[in-house]
Amino acid sequence: xxxxxxxxxxxTDRAARERAExxxxxxxxxxxxxxxxxxxxxxxxxxxxxxxxxxxILHAKAFRRLKHKTQVFLHPDGDHxxxxxxxxxxxxxxxRSLARAxxxxxxxxxxxxxxxxxxxxxxxxxxEEAFDPYVPGGWHxxxxxxxxxxxxxxxxxxxxxxDGIRAHSWKIDPPPDTREAECVRYADRIGYLSHDALDAxxxxxxxxxDLPSRAxxxxxxxxxxxxxxxxxxxxEGSLADGGRVVMAPEPLxxxxxxxxxxxxxxxxxxxxAGQKHLAIDVIRRLVDHHLAHPELIPASYRDTEAEPLTxxxxxxxGMTDRFALATHDRLFDADASAQMRPLLxxx
Numbered sequence: 001x002x003x004x005x006x007x008x009x010x011x012t013d014r015a016a017r018e019r020a021e022x023x024x025x026x027x028x029x030x031x032x033x034x035x036x037x038x039x040x041x042x043x044x045x046x047x048x049x050x051x052x053x054x055x056x057i058l059h060a061k062a063f064r065r066l067k068h069k070t071q072v073f074l075h076p077d078g079d080h081x082x083x084x085x086x087x088x089x090x091x092x093x094x095x096r097s098l099a100r101a102x103x104x105x106x107x108x109x110x111x112x113x114x115x116x117x118x119x120x121x122x123x124x125x126x127x128e129e130a131f132d133p134y135v136p137g138g139w140h141x142x143x144x145x146x147x148x149x150x151x152x153x154x155x156x157x158x159x160x161x162x163d164g165i166r167a168h169s170w171k172i173d174p175p176p177d178t179r180e181a182e183c184v185r186y187a188d189r190i191g192y193l194s195h196d197a198l199d200a201x202x203x204x205x206x207x208x209x210d211l212p213s214r215a216x217x218x219x220x221x222x223x224x225x226x227x228x229x230x231x232x233x234x235x236e237g238s239l240a241d242g243g244r245v246v247m248a249p250e251p252l253x254x255x256x257x258x259x260x261x262x263x264x265x266x267x268x269x270x271x272x273a274g275q276k277h278l279a280i281d282v283i284r285r286l287v288d289h290h291l292a293h294p295e296l297i298p299a300s301y302r303d304t305e306a307e308p309l310t311x312x313x314x315x316x317x318g319m320t321d322r323f324a325l326a327t328h329d330r331l332f333d334a335d336a337s338a339q340m341r342p343l344l345x346x347x
Contacts, residue, residue, distance in 0.1 A: 126279045
């Protein structure tokens with residue numbers, strides 16, 4: 001083995017990395033200026049506070065479960081459909097691209113993006129709706145994500161990362177505090193619109209030609225071309241605005257039109273939503289059964305200080321699609337979940 005010549009490396013420790021962040025744009029969030037953690041910790045010798053958060057999320061159990069959670073189509077029988085994990089990785093890439101182009105803290109954007117969906121339920125947004133009757137004001141995966149990192153896995157993340165997870169959805173008010181979290185908001189929308197459109201074409205739900213003509217003219221074909229065009233539009237809009245991460249007006253109008261089309265033709269399609277009642281029924285039967293038998297909740301996934309209903313919702317909402325179906329099969333008859341496997345195949 002050939003050894004590297006003396007002096008080939010240079011130690012880049014936390015102090016050096018924090019000094020490098022001083023060269024970021026004025027709007028960037030510096031790790032050295034973090035609002036801190038709920039429990040103070042000694043600083044790491046090598047990593048900044050946001051780098052430590054990124055690593056903790058990557059090693060979290062909730063992050064690993066994303067590989068078996070639905071993005072759009074329930075339990076697809078194909079290798080190329082987007083899962084919640086691949087969506088998260090795509091969002092992370094887009095968020096990093098936006099942050100770097102705008103001179104923001106790329107690592108903070110990465111950490112928020114990796115953690116933005118850790119609170120998602122089985123069966124995607126259909127599952128989210130299933131929990132609403134059990135939670136005053138409704139159940140939302142963003143709030144559950146914060147609960148996971150603060151309580152159930154207690155990652156002790158910085159305030160900025162937790163705030164970004166809390167408000168990554170455009171539905172949440174107040175909006176996130178950092179410009180990096182605003183990058184994640186756009187990255188999430190860019191990721192799901194472009195790749196969900198590809199999945200819908202693959203599933204035979206729509207054709208590329210069905211997509212709004214303005215969206216195709218402004219952004220190009222769904223996939224890498226559309227992602228790149230949307231990133232450029234956010235960079236252009238943000239540089240023009242000077243204070244917020246925004247998309248330029250004309251592309252933003254095209255994005256809104258594309259989003260409306262996707263909700264009407266894909267997210268509410270017969271393929272994606274035709275078995276919505278079955279998914280909701282599976283989840284609610286699991287919740288009701290564990291409310292009657294709380295001893296079935298594993299000790300490793302229980303906040304014993306919470307109300308019984310909260311403990312049950314924590315457990316069932318943390319299930320992957322296949323674990324929820326397998327548990328339902330074991331506890332009840334397999335008829336309902338059998339109808340959900342598989343909903344569609346690769347085309």
